[in-house]
Amino acid sequence: MSKIFIVYWSGTGNTKMMAELIGDGVVQGGKEAEVVDVSEIKPEVLRDLPAFVLGCPSMGAEVLEEDIMEPFVAEVEKFAEGKKIGLFGSYGWGNCEWMRDWEERLKSAGAEIIQGEGITVLGEPDNETTEKCIALGKSLTAL
Ligand SMILES: Cc1cc2nc3c(=O)[nH]c(=O)nc-3n(C[C@H](O)[C@H](O)[C@H](O)COP(=O)(O)O)c2cc1C
Incomplete structure:
Protein backbone atom coordinates (compact mmCIF):
# COMPACT_ATOMS: atom_id res chain seq x y z
CA MET A 1 0.00 0.00 0.00
CA SER A 2 1.42 3.34 -0.95
CA LYS A 3 -0.69 5.66 1.17
CA ILE A 4 -2.34 4.83 4.50
CA PHE A 5 -5.74 6.46 5.09
CA ILE A 6 -6.77 7.55 8.59
CA VAL A 7 -10.33 8.89 8.44
CA TYR A 8 -11.79 10.53 11.54
CA TRP A 9 -14.63 12.59 12.97
CA SER A 10 -13.82 14.82 15.93
CA GLY A 11 -15.90 17.51 17.63
CA THR A 12 -13.43 18.99 20.11
CA GLY A 13 -10.13 17.70 18.76
CA ASN A 14 -9.27 14.71 20.97
CA THR A 15 -9.91 12.08 18.31
CA LYS A 16 -8.22 14.33 15.74
CA MET A 17 -5.09 14.31 17.94
CA MET A 18 -5.18 10.51 17.94
CA ALA A 19 -5.53 10.50 14.14
CA GLU A 20 -2.48 12.73 13.79
CA LEU A 21 -0.45 10.50 16.12
CA ILE A 22 -1.36 7.43 14.06
CA GLY A 23 -0.29 9.41 10.98
CA ASP A 24 3.03 10.20 12.71
CA GLY A 25 3.51 6.45 13.26
CA VAL A 26 2.88 5.76 9.59
CA VAL A 27 5.47 8.34 8.60
CA GLN A 28 7.95 6.96 11.15
CA GLY A 29 7.37 3.55 9.56
CA GLY A 30 8.37 5.00 6.20
CA LYS A 31 5.02 5.41 4.42
CA GLU A 32 2.79 8.30 3.48
CA ALA A 33 -0.21 9.04 5.71
CA GLU A 34 -3.46 10.66 4.59
CA VAL A 35 -5.12 11.95 7.77
CA VAL A 36 -8.52 13.15 6.63
CA ASP A 37 -11.70 14.53 8.20
CA VAL A 38 -14.60 12.22 7.31
CA SER A 39 -16.53 15.14 5.83
CA GLU A 40 -13.82 15.52 3.19
CA ILE A 41 -13.70 11.99 1.79
CA LYS A 42 -16.08 9.54 0.15
CA PRO A 43 -16.19 5.94 1.44
CA GLU A 44 -15.45 4.67 -2.10
CA VAL A 45 -11.86 5.89 -1.71
CA LEU A 46 -11.33 3.07 0.81
CA ARG A 47 -13.09 0.39 -1.23
CA ASP A 48 -10.01 -1.10 -2.88
CA LEU A 49 -7.59 -0.68 0.02
CA PRO A 50 -6.66 -3.78 2.05
CA ALA A 51 -6.28 -1.79 5.29
CA PHE A 52 -7.22 1.60 6.72
CA VAL A 53 -8.06 3.28 10.04
CA LEU A 54 -11.26 4.92 11.27
CA GLY A 55 -11.70 7.16 14.31
CA CYS A 56 -14.73 8.59 16.09
CA PRO A 57 -15.46 9.55 19.71
CA GLU A 65 -21.50 10.57 15.50
CA GLU A 66 -24.79 10.22 13.64
CA ASP A 67 -24.81 12.77 10.82
CA ILE A 68 -21.53 12.05 9.03
CA MET A 69 -19.61 9.17 10.62
CA GLU A 70 -22.51 6.76 11.02
CA PRO A 71 -23.54 6.86 7.32
CA PHE A 72 -19.85 6.65 6.32
CA VAL A 73 -19.36 3.52 8.43
CA ALA A 74 -22.59 2.02 7.05
CA GLU A 75 -21.08 2.33 3.56
CA VAL A 76 -17.72 0.90 4.68
CA GLU A 77 -19.57 -2.10 6.15
CA LYS A 78 -20.70 -3.04 2.64
CA PHE A 79 -17.12 -3.64 1.47
CA ALA A 80 -15.45 -4.46 4.82
CA GLU A 81 -15.18 -8.19 4.11
CA GLY A 82 -11.54 -9.32 4.26
CA LYS A 83 -10.16 -5.90 5.18
CA LYS A 84 -7.94 -4.99 8.11
CA ILE A 85 -9.41 -1.98 9.88
CA GLY A 86 -7.92 -0.04 12.79
CA LEU A 87 -10.32 1.81 15.10
CA PHE A 88 -9.78 4.60 17.62
CA GLY A 89 -11.60 7.31 19.50
CA SER A 90 -11.93 9.38 22.64
CA TYR A 91 -14.73 9.16 25.20
CA GLY A 92 -15.97 11.13 28.20
CA TRP A 93 -17.91 9.27 30.82
CA GLY A 94 -19.02 5.94 29.41
CA ASN A 95 -17.68 2.40 29.47
CA CYS A 96 -16.48 2.24 25.85
CA GLU A 97 -19.59 0.40 24.73
CA TRP A 98 -19.54 2.44 21.52
CA MET A 99 -16.13 0.98 20.62
CA ARG A 100 -17.09 -2.61 21.50
CA ASP A 101 -20.22 -2.24 19.32
CA TRP A 102 -18.18 -0.73 16.48
CA GLU A 103 -15.65 -3.58 16.61
CA GLU A 104 -18.42 -6.20 16.58
CA ARG A 105 -20.21 -4.49 13.74
CA LEU A 106 -17.16 -4.50 11.48
CA LYS A 107 -16.19 -8.04 12.50
CA SER A 108 -19.70 -9.17 11.59
CA ALA A 109 -19.15 -7.55 8.21
CA GLY A 110 -16.05 -9.73 7.77
CA ALA A 111 -13.27 -7.29 8.72
CA GLU A 112 -10.32 -7.98 10.99
CA ILE A 113 -9.78 -5.32 13.66
CA ILE A 114 -6.09 -4.40 13.65
CA GLN A 115 -4.50 -5.24 17.03
CA GLY A 116 -7.74 -6.98 18.02
CA GLU A 117 -9.50 -3.93 19.43
CA GLY A 118 -9.86 -0.19 18.97
CA ILE A 119 -7.73 2.33 20.85
CA THR A 120 -9.81 4.31 23.35
CA VAL A 121 -8.85 7.16 25.66
CA LEU A 122 -10.65 9.30 28.22
CA GLY A 123 -10.37 12.85 26.90
CA GLU A 124 -7.18 13.77 25.12
CA PRO A 125 -4.44 11.23 24.41
CA ASP A 126 -2.13 10.60 27.39
CA ASN A 127 1.39 9.18 27.07
CA GLU A 128 0.24 5.56 26.92
CA THR A 129 -2.32 6.33 24.23
CA THR A 130 0.21 8.38 22.30
CA GLU A 131 2.48 5.33 22.20
CA LYS A 132 -0.40 3.04 21.19
CA CYS A 133 -1.40 5.37 18.35
CA ILE A 134 2.15 5.64 17.02
CA ALA A 135 2.54 1.85 17.26
CA LEU A 136 -0.70 1.35 15.32
CA GLY A 137 0.55 3.69 12.60
CA LYS A 138 3.87 1.87 12.38
CA SER A 139 2.17 -1.54 12.26
CA LEU A 140 0.18 -0.41 9.22
CA THR A 141 3.33 0.12 7.24
CA ALA A 142 4.19 -3.57 7.57
CA LEU A 143 0.89 -4.76 6.07
C1 LIG B 1 -23.23 15.09 22.18
C2 LIG B 1 -22.19 14.32 22.92
C3 LIG B 1 -22.47 13.02 23.32
C4 LIG B 1 -21.53 12.27 24.02
N1 LIG B 1 -21.84 10.99 24.42
C5 LIG B 1 -20.92 10.27 25.10
C6 LIG B 1 -21.21 8.95 25.51
O1 LIG B 1 -22.29 8.40 25.27
N2 LIG B 1 -20.25 8.28 26.20
C7 LIG B 1 -19.04 8.82 26.52
O2 LIG B 1 -18.19 8.17 27.15
N3 LIG B 1 -18.73 10.09 26.14
C8 LIG B 1 -19.64 10.82 25.44
N4 LIG B 1 -19.33 12.09 25.03
C9 LIG B 1 -18.03 12.66 25.36
C10 LIG B 1 -17.06 12.62 24.19
O3 LIG B 1 -16.92 11.30 23.69
C11 LIG B 1 -15.70 13.16 24.66
O4 LIG B 1 -15.83 14.51 25.04
C12 LIG B 1 -14.62 13.00 23.63
O5 LIG B 1 -13.36 13.33 24.21
C13 LIG B 1 -14.86 13.89 22.43
O6 LIG B 1 -13.89 13.61 21.45
P1 LIG B 1 -13.51 14.70 20.33
O7 LIG B 1 -12.67 15.78 21.02
O8 LIG B 1 -12.71 13.95 19.32
O9 LIG B 1 -14.78 15.24 19.80
C14 LIG B 1 -20.26 12.85 24.33
C15 LIG B 1 -19.99 14.16 23.92
C16 LIG B 1 -20.93 14.88 23.23
C17 LIG B 1 -20.60 16.29 22.78
Missing part, protein backbone atom coordinates in the same frame (compact mmCIF):
# COMPACT_ATOMS: atom_id res chain seq x y z
CA SER A 58 -18.35 8.16 21.72
CA MET A 59 -21.35 10.34 20.91
CA GLY A 60 -25.11 10.36 21.47
CA ALA A 61 -25.53 7.62 24.02
CA GLU A 62 -22.60 5.30 23.23
CA VAL A 63 -22.91 5.58 19.47
CA LEU A 64 -20.92 6.98 16.55
Whole structure:
Protein backbone atom coordinates (compact mmCIF):
# COMPACT_ATOMS: atom_id res chain seq x y z
CA MET A 1 0.00 0.00 0.00
CA SER A 2 1.42 3.34 -0.95
CA LYS A 3 -0.69 5.66 1.17
CA ILE A 4 -2.34 4.83 4.50
CA PHE A 5 -5.74 6.46 5.09
CA ILE A 6 -6.77 7.55 8.59
CA VAL A 7 -10.33 8.89 8.44
CA TYR A 8 -11.79 10.53 11.54
CA TRP A 9 -14.63 12.59 12.97
CA SER A 10 -13.82 14.82 15.93
CA GLY A 11 -15.90 17.51 17.63
CA THR A 12 -13.43 18.99 20.11
CA GLY A 13 -10.13 17.70 18.76
CA ASN A 14 -9.27 14.71 20.97
CA THR A 15 -9.91 12.08 18.31
CA LYS A 16 -8.22 14.33 15.74
CA MET A 17 -5.09 14.31 17.94
CA MET A 18 -5.18 10.51 17.94
CA ALA A 19 -5.53 10.50 14.14
CA GLU A 20 -2.48 12.73 13.79
CA LEU A 21 -0.45 10.50 16.12
CA ILE A 22 -1.36 7.43 14.06
CA GLY A 23 -0.29 9.41 10.98
CA ASP A 24 3.03 10.20 12.71
CA GLY A 25 3.51 6.45 13.26
CA VAL A 26 2.88 5.76 9.59
CA VAL A 27 5.47 8.34 8.60
CA GLN A 28 7.95 6.96 11.15
CA GLY A 29 7.37 3.55 9.56
CA GLY A 30 8.37 5.00 6.20
CA LYS A 31 5.02 5.41 4.42
CA GLU A 32 2.79 8.30 3.48
CA ALA A 33 -0.21 9.04 5.71
CA GLU A 34 -3.46 10.66 4.59
CA VAL A 35 -5.12 11.95 7.77
CA VAL A 36 -8.52 13.15 6.63
CA ASP A 37 -11.70 14.53 8.20
CA VAL A 38 -14.60 12.22 7.31
CA SER A 39 -16.53 15.14 5.83
CA GLU A 40 -13.82 15.52 3.19
CA ILE A 41 -13.70 11.99 1.79
CA LYS A 42 -16.08 9.54 0.15
CA PRO A 43 -16.19 5.94 1.44
CA GLU A 44 -15.45 4.67 -2.10
CA VAL A 45 -11.86 5.89 -1.71
CA LEU A 46 -11.33 3.07 0.81
CA ARG A 47 -13.09 0.39 -1.23
CA ASP A 48 -10.01 -1.10 -2.88
CA LEU A 49 -7.59 -0.68 0.02
CA PRO A 50 -6.66 -3.78 2.05
CA ALA A 51 -6.28 -1.79 5.29
CA PHE A 52 -7.22 1.60 6.72
CA VAL A 53 -8.06 3.28 10.04
CA LEU A 54 -11.26 4.92 11.27
CA GLY A 55 -11.70 7.16 14.31
CA CYS A 56 -14.73 8.59 16.09
CA PRO A 57 -15.46 9.55 19.71
CA SER A 58 -18.35 8.16 21.72
CA MET A 59 -21.35 10.34 20.91
CA GLY A 60 -25.11 10.36 21.47
CA ALA A 61 -25.53 7.62 24.02
CA GLU A 62 -22.60 5.30 23.23
CA VAL A 63 -22.91 5.58 19.47
CA LEU A 64 -20.92 6.98 16.55
CA GLU A 65 -21.50 10.57 15.50
CA GLU A 66 -24.79 10.22 13.64
CA ASP A 67 -24.81 12.77 10.82
CA ILE A 68 -21.53 12.05 9.03
CA MET A 69 -19.61 9.17 10.62
CA GLU A 70 -22.51 6.76 11.02
CA PRO A 71 -23.54 6.86 7.32
CA PHE A 72 -19.85 6.65 6.32
CA VAL A 73 -19.36 3.52 8.43
CA ALA A 74 -22.59 2.02 7.05
CA GLU A 75 -21.08 2.33 3.56
CA VAL A 76 -17.72 0.90 4.68
CA GLU A 77 -19.57 -2.10 6.15
CA LYS A 78 -20.70 -3.04 2.64
CA PHE A 79 -17.12 -3.64 1.47
CA ALA A 80 -15.45 -4.46 4.82
CA GLU A 81 -15.18 -8.19 4.11
CA GLY A 82 -11.54 -9.32 4.26
CA LYS A 83 -10.16 -5.90 5.18
CA LYS A 84 -7.94 -4.99 8.11
CA ILE A 85 -9.41 -1.98 9.88
CA GLY A 86 -7.92 -0.04 12.79
CA LEU A 87 -10.32 1.81 15.10
CA PHE A 88 -9.78 4.60 17.62
CA GLY A 89 -11.60 7.31 19.50
CA SER A 90 -11.93 9.38 22.64
CA TYR A 91 -14.73 9.16 25.20
CA GLY A 92 -15.97 11.13 28.20
CA TRP A 93 -17.91 9.27 30.82
CA GLY A 94 -19.02 5.94 29.41
CA ASN A 95 -17.68 2.40 29.47
CA CYS A 96 -16.48 2.24 25.85
CA GLU A 97 -19.59 0.40 24.73
CA TRP A 98 -19.54 2.44 21.52
CA MET A 99 -16.13 0.98 20.62
CA ARG A 100 -17.09 -2.61 21.50
CA ASP A 101 -20.22 -2.24 19.32
CA TRP A 102 -18.18 -0.73 16.48
CA GLU A 103 -15.65 -3.58 16.61
CA GLU A 104 -18.42 -6.20 16.58
CA ARG A 105 -20.21 -4.49 13.74
CA LEU A 106 -17.16 -4.50 11.48
CA LYS A 107 -16.19 -8.04 12.50
CA SER A 108 -19.70 -9.17 11.59
CA ALA A 109 -19.15 -7.55 8.21
CA GLY A 110 -16.05 -9.73 7.77
CA ALA A 111 -13.27 -7.29 8.72
CA GLU A 112 -10.32 -7.98 10.99
CA ILE A 113 -9.78 -5.32 13.66
CA ILE A 114 -6.09 -4.40 13.65
CA GLN A 115 -4.50 -5.24 17.03
CA GLY A 116 -7.74 -6.98 18.02
CA GLU A 117 -9.50 -3.93 19.43
CA GLY A 118 -9.86 -0.19 18.97
CA ILE A 119 -7.73 2.33 20.85
CA THR A 120 -9.81 4.31 23.35
CA VAL A 121 -8.85 7.16 25.66
CA LEU A 122 -10.65 9.30 28.22
CA GLY A 123 -10.37 12.85 26.90
CA GLU A 124 -7.18 13.77 25.12
CA PRO A 125 -4.44 11.23 24.41
CA ASP A 126 -2.13 10.60 27.39
CA ASN A 127 1.39 9.18 27.07
CA GLU A 128 0.24 5.56 26.92
CA THR A 129 -2.32 6.33 24.23
CA THR A 130 0.21 8.38 22.30
CA GLU A 131 2.48 5.33 22.20
CA LYS A 132 -0.40 3.04 21.19
CA CYS A 133 -1.40 5.37 18.35
CA ILE A 134 2.15 5.64 17.02
CA ALA A 135 2.54 1.85 17.26
CA LEU A 136 -0.70 1.35 15.32
CA GLY A 137 0.55 3.69 12.60
CA LYS A 138 3.87 1.87 12.38
CA SER A 139 2.17 -1.54 12.26
CA LEU A 140 0.18 -0.41 9.22
CA THR A 141 3.33 0.12 7.24
CA ALA A 142 4.19 -3.57 7.57
CA LEU A 143 0.89 -4.76 6.07
C1 LIG B 1 -23.23 15.09 22.18
C2 LIG B 1 -22.19 14.32 22.92
C3 LIG B 1 -22.47 13.02 23.32
C4 LIG B 1 -21.53 12.27 24.02
N1 LIG B 1 -21.84 10.99 24.42
C5 LIG B 1 -20.92 10.27 25.10
C6 LIG B 1 -21.21 8.95 25.51
O1 LIG B 1 -22.29 8.40 25.27
N2 LIG B 1 -20.25 8.28 26.20
C7 LIG B 1 -19.04 8.82 26.52
O2 LIG B 1 -18.19 8.17 27.15
N3 LIG B 1 -18.73 10.09 26.14
C8 LIG B 1 -19.64 10.82 25.44
N4 LIG B 1 -19.33 12.09 25.03
C9 LIG B 1 -18.03 12.66 25.36
C10 LIG B 1 -17.06 12.62 24.19
O3 LIG B 1 -16.92 11.30 23.69
C11 LIG B 1 -15.70 13.16 24.66
O4 LIG B 1 -15.83 14.51 25.04
C12 LIG B 1 -14.62 13.00 23.63
O5 LIG B 1 -13.36 13.33 24.21
C13 LIG B 1 -14.86 13.89 22.43
O6 LIG B 1 -13.89 13.61 21.45
P1 LIG B 1 -13.51 14.70 20.33
O7 LIG B 1 -12.67 15.78 21.02
O8 LIG B 1 -12.71 13.95 19.32
O9 LIG B 1 -14.78 15.24 19.80
C14 LIG B 1 -20.26 12.85 24.33
C15 LIG B 1 -19.99 14.16 23.92
C16 LIG B 1 -20.93 14.88 23.23
C17 LIG B 1 -20.60 16.29 22.78
